[in-house]
Amino acid sequence: MATHVQQFNVPQCYRDKILKWNGWGYNDSAFILENGVVKFTGSRYDMSGTKMPQFRPWFEANIGVRIDYVTPSQARTDLIAPEPINNQEFIDYLRANDIAYSNAAQHRIARSHGHTVHDIVRLRHGKLERIPDLVVWPNSEQQVVKVVEAANQFNVVIIPIGGGTSVSNALECPSEEKRSICSLDMAIMDKILWIDDSNFLCRAQAGIIGQSLERQLNAKGYTCGHEPDSIEFSSLGGWVATRASGMKKNKYGNIEDLLVHVNMVTAKGVIRKHCQVEVPRISSGPDLHHVILGSEGTLGVITEVTIKIFPLPEVKKYGSFVFPTFGHGVDFFREVAKQQCQPASLRLMDNEQFMMGQALKSEVKSFWESLSTKLAKIYLTKWKGFKVIS
Amino acid sequence: MATHVQQFNVPQCYRDKILKWNGWGYNDSAFILENGVVKFTGSRYDMSGTKMPQFRPWFEANIGVRIDYVTPSQARTDLIAPEPINNQEFIDYLRANDIAYSNAAQHRIARSHGHTVHDIVRLRHGKLERIPDLVVWPNSEQQVVKVVEAANQFNVVIIPIGGGTSVSNALECPSEEKRSICSLDMAIMDKILWIDDSNFLCRAQAGIIGQSLERQLNAKGYTCGHEPDSIEFSSLGGWVATRASGMKKNKYGNIEDLLVHVNMVTAKGVIRKHCQVEVPRISSGPDLHHVILGSEGTLGVITEVTIKIFPLPEVKKYGSFVFPTFGHGVDFFREVAKQQCQPASLRLMDNEQFMMGQALKSEVKSFWESLSTKLAKIYLTKWKGFKVIS
Numbered sequence: 170m171a172t173h174v175q176q177f178n179v180p181q182c183y184r185d186k187i188l189k190w191n192g193w194g195y196n197d198s199a200f201i202l203e204n205g206v207v208k209f210t211g212s213r214y215d216m217s218g219t220k221m222p223q224f225r226p227w228f229e230a231n232i233g234v235r236i237d238y239v240t241p242s243q244a245r246t247d248l249i250a251p252e253p254i255n256n257q258e259f260i261d262y263l264r265a266n267d268i269a270y271s272n273a274a275q276h277r278i279a280r281s282h283g284h285t286v287h288d289i290v291r292l293r294h295g296k297l298e299r300i301p302d303l304v305v306w307p308n309s310e311q312q313v314v315k316v317v318e319a320a321n322q323f324n325v326v327i328i329p330i331g332g333g334t335s336v337s338n339a340l341e342c343p344s345e346e347k348r349s350i351c352s353l354d355m356a357i358m359d360k361i362l363w364i365d366d367s368n369f370l371c372r373a374q375a376g377i378i379g380q381s382l383e384r385q386l387n388a389k390g391y392t393c394g395h396e397p398d399s400i401e402f403s404s405l406g407g408w409v410a411t412r413a414s415g416m417k418k419n420k421y422g423n424i425e426d427l428l429v430h431v432n433m434v435t436a437k438g439v440i441r442k443h444c445q446v447e448v449p450r451i452s453s454g455p456d457l458h459h460v461i462l463g464s465e466g467t468l469g470v471i472t473e474v475t476i477k478i479f480p481l482p483e484v485k486k487y488g489s490f491v492f493p494t495f496g497h498g499v500d501f502f503r504e505v506a507k508q509q510c511q512p513a514s515l516r517l518m519d520n521e522q523f524m525m526g527q528a529l530k531s532e533v534k535s536f537w538e539s540l541s542t543k544l545a546k547i548y549l550t551k552w553k554g555f556k557v558i559s
Numbered sequence: 560m561a562t563h564v565q566q567f568n569v570p571q572c573y574r575d576k577i578l579k580w581n582g583w584g585y586n587d588s589a590f591i592l593e594n595g596v597v598k599f600t601g602s603r604y605d606m607s608g609t610k611m612p613q614f615r616p617w618f619e620a621n622i623g624v625r626i627d628y629v630t631p632s633q634a635r636t637d638l639i640a641p642e643p644i645n646n647q648e649f650i651d652y653l654r655a656n657d658i659a660y661s662n663a664a665q666h667r668i669a670r671s672h673g674h675t676v677h678d679i680v681r682l683r684h685g686k687l688e689r690i691p692d693l694v695v696w697p698n699s700e701q702q703v704v705k706v707v708e709a710a711n712q713f714n715v716v717i718i719p720i721g722g723g724t725s726v727s728n729a730l731e732c733p734s735e736e737k738r739s740i741c742s743l744d745m746a747i748m749d750k751i752l753w754i755d756d757s758n759f760l761c762r763a764q765a766g767i768i769g770q771s772l773e774r775q776l777n778a779k780g781y782t783c784g785h786e787p788d789s790i791e792f793s794s795l796g797g798w799v800a801t802r803a804s805g806m807k808k809n810k811y812g813n814i815e816d817l818l819v820h821v822n823m824v825t826a827k828g829v830i831r832k833h834c835q836v837e838v839p840r841i842s843s844g845p846d847l848h849h850v851i852l853g854s855e856g857t858l859g860v861i862t863e864v865t866i867k868i869f870p871l872p873e874v875k876k877y878g879s880f881v882f883p884t885f886g887h888g889v890d891f892f893r894e895v896a897k898q899q900c901q902p903a904s905l906r907l908m909d910n911e912q913f914m915m916g917q918a919l920k921s922e923v924k925s926f927w928e929s930l931s932t933k934l935a936k937i938y939l940t941k942w943k944g945f946k947v948i949s
Contacts, residue, residue, distance in 0.1 A: 337843065423840065458849070459848070461845070463843060
């Protein structure tokens with residue numbers, strides 16, 4: 170059965186153009202085998218284009234990876250998208266209001282999942298079950314209001330999507346849903362609206378991607394301080410909707426600490442605090458921000474967000490300690506908490522995790538280059554029994 | 560009309576015994592005139608028992624206070640409490656369940672108001688309008704549950720009260736309320752339940768008063784870090800219910816930052832997070848704590864609270880800067896915010912407020928003793944035009 174594709178004014182989204190359809194990250198960046206040695210392709214990262222001679226032997230020895238056991242992904246064209254349930258009144262309304270949309274399979278599939286391992290395995294080897302029937306791309310809060318009102322009027326389900334890196338299954342369509350499901354993609358609402366240099370605030374549209382927000386703030390001498398692992402692909406609105414945590418939360422706080430104001434379009438209207446000035450704290454009454462935070466798109470569409478911003482640090486300094494046992498490391502963390510002297514980021518790794526990290530290093534770098542003396546190496550390995558990939 | 564007083568097992572509360580019925584604080588601590596000089600009575604504070612020779616002249620000259628213009632409070636006995644609306648089924652239920660209560664006028668009056676200037680003026684010069692009909696003193700969360708269930712069953716209104724220092728009118732009874740109004744006093748639920756030295760947490764019953772909590776924590780080397788102006792009289796549960804801010808929030812955070820867990824008894828059951836361990840943060844879903852925070856007693860009764868605690872600071876250091884203009888001070892505050900180098904507390908005062916503070920000093924202390932040299936005094940007053948009470 171051939172689907173009649175209905176689409177209007179579809180934007181050229183990075184999601185559809187440069188991201189893997191069946192995995193994490195960019196099309197051009199992947200681990201490959203070259204003459205039996207693992208290499209990372211592309212040119213986006215420091216590690217891009219370099220060989221990792223320790224990668225294969227370590228994973229073979231420790232994780233049980235067998236290089237001759239391959240599980241190639243099915244082709245994208247093997248994935249059969251179910252026929253969309255078109256709500257024609259809704260689609261006609263969108264067209265009449267100049268709101269971009271598409272019911273093409275590739276747009277719907279790309280917005281049907283998050284990025285859990287389960288999601289990716291299903292894309293590579295599984296079948297599509299219930300997926301969105303339509304994708305819309307509003308370009309303003311006013312358009313979001315129209316989409317939500319129309320969804321209400323015509324009995325359409327909305328699932329908002331930001332960066333699509335969700336690991337909470339919030340993008341999954343309920344299999345029993347008979348109404349038309351509309352994926353509301355925030356991709357083109359990606360602008361910084363203003364930066365307040367006096368109060369260290371920034372307001373942006375919720376669809377802005379973390380790395381874009383951070384790059385623009387950096388250019389003005391600021392950082393947003395929020396650095397989830399997904400920052401390259403996740404969106405500001407998604408951070409709020411998922412109550413995200415960042416790697417530098419010790420210094421800057423988690424997203425709930427950074428959030429100052431947020432607009433959410435709901436079926437009953439737009440929720441926003443009526444503060445003429447952007448006050449940093451309101452002590453009267455419950456704080457509905459904390460109902461929006463973590464709402465995962467179930468209560469409305471986050472359209473605009475005001476966050477705290479911070480001057481870029483003058484210095485970034487990295488360091489490491491080696492503890493005799495993992496327990497000593499835990500004690501160290503407790504002492505740091507007690508003395509309230511946390512650096513921006515602090516992580517405790519066991520020896521195995523450390524070695525895996527070493528196995529991912531490129532051939533031109535190694536842990537030992539960062540150790541100042543051979544004596545330190547001998548002390549750690551011979552005296553303390555710390556295992557390394559030399 | 561003589562009221563038949565119904566009471567059972569009424570506890571001896573500090574509120575009824577040692578606090579002013581018509582003003583802030585302790586009965587024994589007040590400003591009086593002695594030979595024309597202002598003196599602070601009692602022995603509770605550093606300033607207690609000392610004379611303040613600058614107090615009267617400064618207030619006469621700057622605030623227009625006239626010492627011969629007096630507005631004495633009416634006597635407590637002049638305040639006529641309205642007849643209580645007794646819900647006898649409810650009262651009988653309390654008695655049958657060993658829950659302390661009283662409908663005596665003095666207990667009801669003391670729990671009919673907060674501590675706004677308006678509240679105090681009304682006590683001193685006004686009439687009582689609608690006040691609670693009954694006071695109950697549950698001694699456990701189980702008793703709170705029983706009171707709330709019975710209120711639901713017998714159609715009684717509950718207004719919870721902690722320290723009674725509310726400035727939000729949350730303790731005011733709606734004048735049109737025809738149902739029996741029950742003031743649920745948390746006074747005897749005032750115990751610390753446990754302190755967790757590993758995770759720096761403390762769980763206490765919500766009725767514990769700030770100074771009692773802090774004194775007990777101090778004895779174990781901790782501080783709760785929350786220091787509202789009302790800390791002598793306000794309660795832990797009240798801090799949560801009013802979303803309180805403390806003077807040292809720069810270092811320790813406001814109550815919403817300190818709150819880790821809370822139990823609230825509602826008409827539909829007890830709300831609490833089901834975490835077996837006291838996890839510091841939950842990223843999934845909306846955070847109902849922030850609906851409880853600031854709920855002002857309207858949604859339920861806060862019974863138990865887990866807060867973060869901190870090691871006592873090794874050093875407390877105080878200091879001051881003098882700015883050429885108020886605007887320079889504001890700029891300084893912005894720069895401190897930018898550089899994120901806030902001390903625990905930081906306040907900007909204008910010259911008038913500074914002088915009022917000086918006027919409150921006792922005769923044996925003065926600002927100038929804290930200035931290291933006479934040169935500094937001359938520099939500030941002659942060169943910079945800074946006004947002081949010398």
